[in-house]
Amino acid sequence: MKFNSSAFYIKIISGESWSIFTFSFLICIIFSQCTANLPIGDEDNGGLFLPEGFEALVVVDSLEGRARHLAVKDNGDIYVKLRFPDSVGGNAALRDTDNDGKADIIETFGDYLDKSSYGTAMRIHNNYLYFSSVTRIFRQKLTDKLVPDSEMELIVRDTQPPRQHDTKPIAFDKKGNLYTPFGAPSDACQVDDRVFMSPGMDPCPILEHRGGIWKFDANKKGQLQKDGEKFATGLRSVVALEWNDQADNLFTVVHGRDHMHNTWPEQFTVWEGAMLPSEVFLKLEEGSDAGWPYYYYDQMKEDYFLSPEYGGDGKKQGEKVNTLERPLVGFPGHFAPNDLLFYTGDQFPERYKNGAFMAFHGSTSRAPYPQAGYFVAFVPMENGTPSGSWEVFADGFAGVDTILNTSDAKHRPMGLAMGPDGSIYISDSVKGKIWRVMYKGDKEGFGKAQLAKMDERKKQAPNIKTPDEVKDIVATEADGFFPKEGNMAEGARLYNSHCALCHQKNGRGNDRFPPLNYSDWVIGDKEKLIDVILNGLEGEIMVRGKSYNNVMPKLDHLKNEEIALILTYIRQNFGNRSSGINPDEVAKVRKATAK
Numbered sequence: 001m002k003f004n005s006s007a008f009y010i011k012i013i014s015g016e017s018w019s020i021f022t023f024s025f026l027i028c029i030i031f032s033q034c035t036a037n038l039p040i041g042d043e044d045n046g047g048l049f050l051p052e053g054f055e056a057l058v059v060v061d062s063l064e065g066r067a068r069h070l071a072v073k074d075n076g077d078i079y080v081k082l083r084f085p086d087s088v089g090g091n092a093a094l095r096d097t098d099n100d101g102k103a104d105i106i107e108t109f110g111d112y113l114d115k116s117s118y119g120t121a122m123r124i125h126n127n128y129l130y131f132s133s134v135t136r137i138f139r140q141k142l143t144d145k146l147v148p149d150s151e152m153e154l155i156v157r158d159t160q161p162p163r164q165h166d167t168k169p170i171a172f173d174k175k176g177n178l179y180t181p182f183g184a185p186s187d188a189c190q191v192d193d194r195v196f197m198s199p200g201m202d203p204c205p206i207l208e209h210r211g212g213i214w215k216f217d218a219n220k221k222g223q224l225q226k227d228g229e230k231f232a233t234g235l236r237s238v239v240a241l242e243w244n245d246q247a248d249n250l251f252t253v254v255h256g257r258d259h260m261h262n263t264w265p266e267q268f269t270v271w272e273g274a275m276l277p278s279e280v281f282l283k284l285e286e287g288s289d290a291g292w293p294y295y296y297y298d299q300m301k302e303d304y305f306l307s308p309e310y311g312g313d314g315k316k317q318g319e320k321v322n323t324l325e326r327p328l329v330g331f332p333g334h335f336a337p338n339d340l341l342f343y344t345g346d347q348f349p350e351r352y353k354n355g356a357f358m359a360f361h362g363s364t365s366r367a368p369y370p371q372a373g374y375f376v377a378f379v380p381m382e383n384g385t386p387s388g389s390w391e392v393f394a395d396g397f398a399g400v401d402t403i404l405n406t407s408d409a410k411h412r413p414m415g416l417a418m419g420p421d422g423s424i425y426i427s428d429s430v431k432g433k434i435w436r437v438m439y440k441g442d443k444e445g446f447g448k449a450q451l452a453k454m455d456e457r458k459k460q461a462p463n464i465k466t467p468d469e470v471k472d473i474v475a476t477e478a479d480g481f482f483p484k485e486g487n488m489a490e491g492a493r494l495y496n497s498h499c500a501l502c503h504q505k506n507g508r509g510n511d512r513f514p515p516l517n518y519s520d521w522v523i524g525d526k527e528k529l530i531d532v533i534l535n536g537l538e539g540e541i542m543v544r545g546k547s548y549n550n551v552m553p554k555l556d557h558l559k560n561e562e563i564a565l566i567l568t569y570i571r572q573n574f575g576n577r578s579s580g581i582n583p584d585e586v587a588k589v590r591k592a593t594a595k
């Protein structure tokens with residue numbers, strides 16, 4: 001590296017505006033003393049468990065609006081996509097002015113239409129800040145100000161309103177192209193989405209315009225989906241998407257489908273429903289097919305199998321199984337991969353160079369086993385190919401050892417970004433907390449000994465390990481996963497069997513599915529509630545001031561008596577104190593709404 005010391009000192013003396021971070025970072029590069037210039041980590045690493053030699057500090061404890069993806073500018077400024085933006089904007093900008101690692105300036109910006117709960121992207125590319133709502137991708141030219149005052153440009157927009165699995169993470173190649181998914185508004189392309197034993201549509205009409213990745217011009221304004229090119233297909237829901245410059249390829253970690261046991265109990269056990277399908281790490285070439293909805297990947301059998309909607313039973317593989325994109329890694333089901341980062345910095349030990357970090361947001365549908373995920377994983381890689389097994393890099397976000405309900409988790413890792421000095425930043429979607437992870441140990445001596453404790457967490461932690469089919473059950477017989485025994489009321493048993501997978505055992509819901517406690521949908525009009533159970537509900541709704549956009553499957557295969565018991569249970573539990581519902585009331589609505 002050539003360094004003109006005269007020019008450097010002239011800039012300082014001439015009074016040009018240099019932040020403390022910029023000055024310290026330059027000194028770090030010039031004199032190779034990056035570790036010495038890193039801020040002090042928190043005594044408890046912000047609650048995180050990390051490999052030996054790593055430290056973490058909390059940059060900000062909470063952001064109003066909570067956090068999705070984030071990006072870090074070359075001067076250390078942090079930009080965050082907010083989950084529930086208020087009227088002053090959908091993004092947050094953070095600055096550390098005294099180099100202690102803590103944000104002491106926080107400003108919100110980016111007031112735009114279609115601000116929805118699942119707006120995802122926040123990336124910096126060619127000195128532009130790119131960010132998204134669920135149906136639009138915007139960009140602003142970065143300036144010397146913390147909050148850019150340049151024009152906000154609309155780059156890509158959808159022509160359809162937000163639906164389930166609509167997220168807009170983005171990635172950029174070296175040729176000026178932008179990649180983003182158009183999620184499939186279905187669980188498995190059933191005739192009736194998520195409904196008990198509903199068959200799949202064949203061919204699946206959704207795949208023409210959804211369930212894949214599209215490529216666009218990263219610099220062209222006002223593009224619609226028709227202006228892009230379909231790059232890959234068979235991808236139900238993608239939130240983690242990134243380009244790997246070393247391999248010069250697009251990569252993703254995919255959300256697998258839900259409800260394999262609940263909708264197909266004759267084909268899949270409760271344990272298989274919790275473990276399958278795999279969340280797969282894929283290298284995507286143009287024309288790649290990841291199999292959805294016809295196939296799913298089984299990480300235990302290390303192969304693709306036919307989905308039950310298309311005749312699968314956990315054994316049948318189908319004729320096209322060998323044409324599908326083979327996963328680089330098959331993670332256990334329902335980990336919920338929400339971001340992907342390839343490490344290109346020099347601060348961490350050499351084994352992390354060009355490897356993949358993945359933020360697992362955490363499951364909602366693992367009952368009667370502990371909910372899983374809620375950690376950051378690492379896959380060592382060389383030239384775009386894994387060079388070892390996946391590892392636990394950061395854990396402890398949930399704050400509890402065994403997560404029974406999604407709402408038990410204090411924090412859920414969401415976004416990943418690398419700072420200019422090689423630190424990694426991790427965002428949380430529950431309270432908007434952000435951590436900065438740094439390495440201060442011996443880089444040359446880093447190896448198995450420093451990873452031993454994290455390897456033990458992979459084997460033992462309830463939120464990470466593969467649960468024992470019998471020993472790790474955290475529900476009782478009365479919870480509805482087994483023949484009825486115990487003292488739990490029949491309504492509770494039916495609720496836990498048919499509803500708790502989404503709304504959770506405690507009725508508080510999660511990021512995807514609304515709470516039942518104190519909800520007008522539950523404690524209000526009886527006929528409206530019965531109609532939802534009998535005929536389902538789709539589209540964006542507001543519950544207790546928050547937006548939800550998923551599918552409530554119809555449960556019309558249940559008897560009137562069973563529906564009455566479930567609805568009475570939810571109207572008189574979770575803090576609710578409304579009158580019960582009887583079978584005659586259900587029968588009346590069933591007759592009135594019958595098609």
